Amino acid sequence: MSDTHGTAPGPLARGALEPRVAATRSGWVVDARRSVADLVLSDESPLAKVLVKGPVTGAPGSVLGTSSGRAARTEVGGGTALVVGSGPGEWLVVGPVGTAAATVAAIERTVSGRPEFVSLIDLTHGRALMRLTGSRAPSVLAKVCAVDVEDAVVPNGGAFRSSVATVVTDVVRDDRDGTPSFLLHCERSTGQFLSEALLDAGEEYGIETTTLVGLVPEG
Amino acid sequence: MMLLPCPWCGPRNATEFRYGGATGARPDPVSATPQQWREYLYTQTNPLGWSREGWYHRAGCRRYITVERHTGTNEVRSALDTATEDG
């Protein structure tokens, strides 16, 4: 972040979902509520998101180590990122808050010099990212997504893109301590709508919202 | 609902795709006569039987695929990536 012109405080970033109780953390306005519910939807939009494109079989795949349809954690740019094979010749790298630039630089370094045409784009601010966690998470998805997310088809580490509540969404199954957990990644402007549709679908199971672990304000 | 066997994503509901139809080859824009060009614009084959047609997986891999479908039964017998002919 370059220094500010003018006298106002540093720029404030906002996630894709309107927080119900707002608080500021690491330059982000986040939802201050915590949740201990069994079924939780958290806004993880502040995480760094970098989209890498290249040939289906080529440098990015071999460097990042996943293929289309699968997601795995890898060391990228000095942090651990979740690398999602989000489509043919397309990888989504989800890293800790604030690491987008470093991630871009790191990947650029590793693919440079290769003959294929590879491009990178920082979509941290361009996409909404939320996480749905809980044993009933598959039931919630079953109300809004036509793809079967059972183990046999989408085990932990599976990733696909489909329509969720009519919004085109990347879905990544990324379980938490054996509990089903899904990352949902869509165009930023429809994030609010998608979150509302998920809350609506999860209502009968007692869903609650919260903010990304790590950004949840203290106290 | 019809399932389309996307070569990249596996079988998916047809509503995830946009139908592109059985568009003919683009005539040479320099030498095409109005007849030929407008035939290309307006007249597609409309068979009752097997048809080769383009679909776009807009809610999935975002690839254009070429599908062989029977227009009487909606049975699909193949689907390949249009650009790479991968199945």
Next chain:
Amino acid sequence: MSLTTPDPTPTTTRARPGRLAPQPGEVIDRRRPVTFTWNGVTHRGFRGDTIASALAASGERVFSRSYKYHRPRGLLTADFLDPGCSVQVGDEPNVRGGHRLVEDGMVVSSQNTWPSLKFDVKAVNGLAGRFLAPGFYYKTFIKPQRLWPLYEKVLRRFVHAGEITADVSGGVPGETFDKRYAHPDVVVAGGGPAGMAAAVAAALAGSRVMLVEEEHELGGHLRWGDADDREALRDLRAQVAAEPGIEVLTNSVVSGRFDDNWLSIVQRGLPQVFERLIKARAATMIVAPGLIERPYVFEGNDLPGVMLSTAVRRLINLYAVRPGSRAVVLTANPEGDAAVEDLRRAGVEIAAVVDARAGDTVVRATGRSEVTGVELSTGARIACDLLVTAVGWTAPTSLLNMAGDRPVYRPQAARFLPDPQRMPENVLATGGIVGDGTVTELVAHATAIGREAARRAAARARAIGEAVPTRGGDAPALPNPDPTPVDVPVLAPADHPELFQGSTHGFVDFCEDVSSKDLVIAVKEGYDSIELVKRYTTVTMGPTQGKLETVNTVAIVAAATGRTMAETGTTTWRPMYAPVTLGALAGRIHEPVRYSPMQSWHERHGATPLVAGQWIRPEHYGDPAAEVRAVRTGVGIIDVTPIGKLDLRGPDVAQLLNLLYVNKWSKLGIGRVRYGVMCAEDGVVMDDGVTGRLGEDHYLMSTTSSGAATVWEWVEDWLQTAHPDWRVHVTPVTTAYASINVAGPRSRELLAGLTNVDLSADAFGYMQVRTGAVAGVDDCVLWRIGFTGELSYEIHVPASYGLHAWERLMAHGADLGVQPFGVEAQRILRLEKGHFIVGQDTDGLTRAYSGALDWAIKLDKDDFVGKPELVWQQEQGVTTQLVALQPDDRTTVPEEASQILAADGRIAGRITSSRMSPTLGRSICLGQLEPALAAPGTVVTVRLVDGRDIGATVIEGLAHVDPEGARQRV
């Protein structure tokens, strides 16, 4: 339809219709009485009672009046299909009284009770029957034709149905409908013995099974059977309960089968939702719906007290209701024989058992508002208040037909049977629909079918597993299905006499009041195929959709035409197998809306929302004219986030742009922006926008907001299908950026204090692009362009910082009087400037030269999309031309779409855009005009929507304000 004289009433006193002592298989809970009202009168029943059984238990026999003739109707089938007891429950019309369970406080009323439920209108019936012949409407009310609307009004008052209430909020507050998807291996439609056994076998073979039963509990016909049946039922239920792989859905129905085994299942009676639609992609479906008992056609067959054997067996065994006092039973099968036994046990006097297998039958039933007697083929007349018929079955092949099967008629079984040859791989059938047999034989068949379904499902699961890329290391192993099909034992249909109609005419379709005579008349008039008979008489078109009436219809039409039943065939079964509420079909409505990151600010500042496709945008903040003046004289900012944006990267982007736009792109330098127009291959203007070159191989393209998605797919189409060798990556970034247009003579001043980009005219000229920080936010893209015609900067801020940037602009510009402006002010500003809007000033047939785009079109390029059409358009001249018009009366704004007339009165064009210009203080327009009228200075006639004509003058160019473009170049 005439009725014989009343029979002498029987003399002995007998047990009245009403509640029996507890029955071994009853489903009512006598410890839980419920109270409800029926036509305003309080009634009692028990939990587990249906509306019909509770009313029957209190002696009610008439439940409705019929559709055409208003004849009294009672129970016929006493289940979901019963055509005689559709009732209104509260705000819900057409509730199936034979199925819906009574609840405490339920308000139930009869529908279609003209002249009243009980009033005897025999005379009217008799007369009506004669004149309301099929096709009656077509033959009358022809002249005088102007009276038809009046007749029509009268007809509409007689509609037989429930009512919906005018409350537009709809339904009970908090009452919702729901949907979900499911991916079972096997769906079993029907929870009778066959369905249960098939489900158990499939689950044991490893399938995830969904067992769907329309009734409130599993069991099918075993539920109202004898002790052996009940024993078999207990055993099967226990087996189902023991299988964790079976999901049991009761009070649910498989309502449709669509391509690739996409099944719709309606789940009713849930606590949290009114009805839920499950959309199941089943690997295999087993159809096990059993059989439906068929009514018999004879005079008086619709009188209350004439019932099917299954109806009386249900009433007695499930609800402990005595259905009458003195019965005549016409039986042709064991079900009828069993009904005789049940009736005896229930204390009903059996006046006669007429055995159809011995050739005896019923000629007619007599009575006024209910049956009082029966005339037999032997000539005997017997007094009774109950006539039970058991003459055969209809196989509900509906779901199979939806899967491609066509039923075949088997005279030996007197029913249509499915044709296994025509069934797809993923659909199987078992149980009564296939054939008959002992429970053991049924279970054996169903077990084999269940295992076979599981085998096929496993093969499919394997194929899917191999096709999806999501399976990884810890996925369960794919099933390895046995290649050999399961050996399925034969389940042959039992022999059954063909019994459809006696020697008299009677009702065939009870819902639609269609009699056998009507069918014969229709055939004689030439409507002699089954489909034409259906349409002419409306037989099978009512709520039961042929489930009770198809076979009799076919039989009667066959007899009337001299064809066989097989030749005659059935009408087409179609979804829904059972009707589904619109609420369940709709589910929770998902209509995505999109917001810019500044939405909360707009709401807080009183913006009037404008629905623009999926976007909700500020139309204005109170006074659009003032917003226009602020932009012309000072500075305004507008949220233009919905503008479509595509990030284009790669060495071949310039080639791509050259192909897609009518103008040239090869020489666009880094830091430059160009306006471009895209046409489709027919030369019709498709989209426009600017594209800027940010780096050697990096461009940012903008599109119209409504065209964003289409253009993206368009670009991908050309890249993937025509030029897969081009190296270009396209990423939509529409909402990756919050886009703000800062417009007005003081925009430079405002922005200068907030950015590290050098804004001086020399450093950052018109139609250029820069990247830099704005309001402390890095990686912003700034375009010096303007839709408004003023000096302006369109800044694209990484979306998370959009609100921050907007607030900083407002705060920083306070002393400059910065004003937020909305879409309406922008429309006025662009119209003053003469900028067209694709789709408003052009239409679906407007080729580019008609859009006044001559300056942009570069026909010297080798190729671009739509070029040939534009070459020809240029050669032949346009048919219409976009022009700017000035109404002669400066205060009149002709509404957009006002037509422009030629001297001979022909339509020669139309106004496409019009506003009162706050800048000029007069009305201004754009329009499409025939070229003969398009020359500057031509005066044309505009027909206003109120019919008045005004003059308007074509002006030079398209701009009303600043035609030289001086204001935007400062």
Next chain:
Amino acid sequence: MNGNGHRSANGNGNGHRPAKLRGYSAWSLVQHGLSRGDWPRTWHDHDMRDSYDVVIIGGGVHGLATAYYLARDHGITNVAVLEKAYIGSGGSGRNTAILRSNYLTPEGVRFYDRSVKLYENLAADLNFNVMFSQRGHLTLAHNDASLRTMRWRSEVNKHEGVDSDVIGPDEVKGLVPYLDTSPDTRYPILGALYHPPGGIVRHDAVVWGYARGADANGAHIHQLTEVTDIDVEHGRVTGVRTNRGRIATKAVVNCTAGWASLISDMAGVSMPVQTFPLQAAVTEPVRPFLDTVVVSGTLHVYVSQTDRGELVFGASVDPFASYSIRGSLEFTEGVAGHVLELMPALSKMRLLRQWAGLCDMTPDYSPIMGPTPVEGFYVDVGWGTYGFKAGPVSGEAMAATVADGAPPEIISSFGLDRFADGRLVGEKGAAAVGH
């Protein structure tokens, strides 16, 4: 029919007197009720002749009306209508029966207006009550752009003398109290195009009435007769082949709608036509509450209530070309969702049945009518989702085309050659959902 000996004089070519259709009236109904005598057959079965002057392929409203007007207006009666299934089994028996003339182009408006006028007198003309219910037709506008298109249509309509106007939400509410006209819905109703002469008709009755009229005038209607090929020699039609044998003829009219391109292909004429399924559905009846036809283009849905009390729903064509008429669940889901957005009070009404028909879509949503490069092969196709209402005018115009060998003025813009010439007649904005 050039050179065929027939004159095209209205009414009496070839000395033929059109049969006066009568026999149906309230009085005759009473008589039949009392005497219980049989009604005459509505049309008759005939043996197939070896040759006919004109062979019409397709026993829908277009084919039957063409046969009727050939006889009535031109005295051409040696005519066969060949229908592969039963009459009305195509779109004519499956359509949602909406009649209107509020189209967008002046050519279109004039054409459909003539049809509505013919419909207004059809019951008397055919002596068959087709139950044309002119209950009014509303096309809702939910955004600016559609309001502008409505106004465009209404201005063109008014110019052509067709009753049509843009009305505001309050008037809409007055006409249809069940509509949710509050401004804060997802798709607020900003206004509507109101077209009082529009309405619904009993579609089967139109088919049967024309069949009866054609039959009475001597035309042969052959059901269960499928055309399998068309003989063309030296650029002229010489006959058609059917599953029941060959028929020699010099004039063939293709009135097969959804199958139009298959038939044209038999004659070697390629057509800019794509076949798409169009679906419809009915609910169980409820007491009448909806007096007008309501259409929403934005929501892709329309609804009317029949005199029987059912709601009849329709939408736009399926999203991909197909000859399958099995129908889809997405259609009913979409229709239900959209109807409930318009009229939330209907959530407990139940959908009873859905079905589908085939639509012959053209690039500009206007029909293709008139001669073709093959002499004697005429087309009356491209009826898409809107052709039922055009039955009468098309029959009249095609009869004149066959009789005179050239199309009359009213269909002169709809020729097949317009595509090669790039002169499309754009009706998409007025026909895509409203039909």
